[in-house]
Amino acid sequence: MPRLNADLHKLDFLSHALIVLSILVSNVFFQVISGFHFFLILIVFIISLYLNILHSSLRKKISGRVVAVFIGVYNPLALTLLIVLVDYRTMLWLLLYMLIMLRNPYLGLLPSIANGIVSVICYIFLATKVYNLTPFEIFFGSLVFFVASILAWVLTQKLWKFEQQSMRDGLTGLRNYRSMNMALKQEIKRCLTNKQPISLLMIDIDNFKKYNDTMGHIKGDITLRKVAKIMSANIRDNDMIFRYGGEEFCVLLPGVPLEKAKSIAERMRAQVEESFSGHDLPVTISIGVSISEGDIGETRQLLELADKALYRAKILKNRVVVFGTDT
Numbered sequence: 001m002p003r004l005n006a007d008l009h010k011l012d013f014l015s016h017a018l019i020v021l022s023i024l025v026s027n028v029f030f031q032v033i034s035g036f037h038f039f040l041i042l043i044v045f046i047i048s049l050y051l052n053i054l055h056s057s058l059r060k061k062i063s064g065r066v067v068a069v070f071i072g073v074y075n076p077l078a079l080t081l082l083i084v085l086v087d088y089r090t091m092l093w094l095l096l097y098m099l100i101m102l103r104n105p106y107l108g109l110l111p112s113i114a115n116g117i118v119s120v121i122c123y124i125f126l127a128t129k130v131y132n133l134t135p136f137e138i139f140f141g142s143l144v145f146f147v148a149s150i151l152a153w154v155l156t157q158k159l160w161k162f163e164q165q166s167m168r169d170g171l172t173g174l175r176n177y178r179s180m181n182m183a184l185k186q187e188i189k190r191c192l193t194n195k196q197p198i199s200l201l202m203i204d205i206d207n208f209k210k211y212n213d214t215m216g217h218i219k220g221d222i223t224l225r226k227v228a229k230i231m232s233a234n235i236r237d238n239d240m241i242f243r244y245g246g247e248e249f250c251v252l253l254p255g256v257p258l259e260k261a262k263s264i265a266e267r268m269r270a271q272v273e274e275s276f277s278g279h280d281l282p283v284t285i286s287i288g289v290s291i292s293e294g295d296i297g298e299t300r301q302l303l304e305l306a307d308k309a310l311y312r313a314k315i316l317k318n319r320v321v322v323f324g325t326d327t
Contacts, residue, residue, distance in 0.1 A: 116149030
């Protein structure tokens with residue numbers, strides 16, 4: 001999700017930049033906008049950009065949903081105001097509208113419907129007051145704008161789903177290695193900025209190759225999913241768990257100090273051991289713990305320290321080892 005939010009911010013900035021650049025280029029050739037009007041246009045798009053970024057940070061809250069609906073209504077109204085100010089009929093404005101609208105599907109279905117309704121109202125206003133279009137042109141244009149808003153939302157949901165799938169491990173449903181690299185960089189930077197600790201657990205299933213050879217790969221897959229489920233049940237909503245590769249996992253704990261991270265790791269280890277204690281071939285896990293409290297600023301450093309702790313834990317088997325304390 002952090003990566004997706006960052007991509008949305010980049011899309012917001014890029015689309016706004018393209019819009020302003022298009023207006024500047026058209027004005028160089030056609031001289032259709034005064035300096036005052038261009039200043040108003042710039043203010044309108046800065047507000048729109050701010051609202052989109054604000055919504056992204058409040059997405060899971062009620063206030064974020066309110067901002068989303070407001071954006072869906074604000075964007076077509078703002079564009080209509082600009083068209084009335086410039087009074088310049090060109091396909092460029094349709095392009096600009098589409099650039100604005102393409103962000104709205106990320107805001108949800110309701111804002112997209114609101115966007116479509118307001119777009120139709122604005123189009124009818126422009127068609128009758130500015131462009132004097134025929135009834136057929138008004139009807140056809142209104143239909144295009146409304147349907148485009150809904151279809152754009154449907155298309156974006158498909159893209160959103162594909163993005164989520166590309167960041168997930170197919171077997172366990174956990175975040176994958178690609179997702180881990182992105183999240184680690186962002187969370188380390190955020191925690192360092194806010195002067196918060198960030199803990200990392202590297203987890204390995206003991207003797208898993210032997211388990212696979214003895215019990216079979218199908219049983220091994222079931223075990224991987226069960227272990228992943230146990231670990232997921234022991235973390236908070238804002239913590240992140242990843243399948244690092246094979247039988248190795250990583251758990252990222254933003255804002256969690258060392259003692260609490262060790263306690264979480266011990267709880268995971270004990271629950272896995274207990275869950276498989278009655279099986280023909282018991283399953284245990286070893287965990288390496290590292291923490292950044294301002295002295296570690298790189299993703300690789302945090303991973304390397306956790307990996308060194310895990311190496312020591314794997315020698316002992318069914319252990320939790322904290323780097324710098326138990327190593």
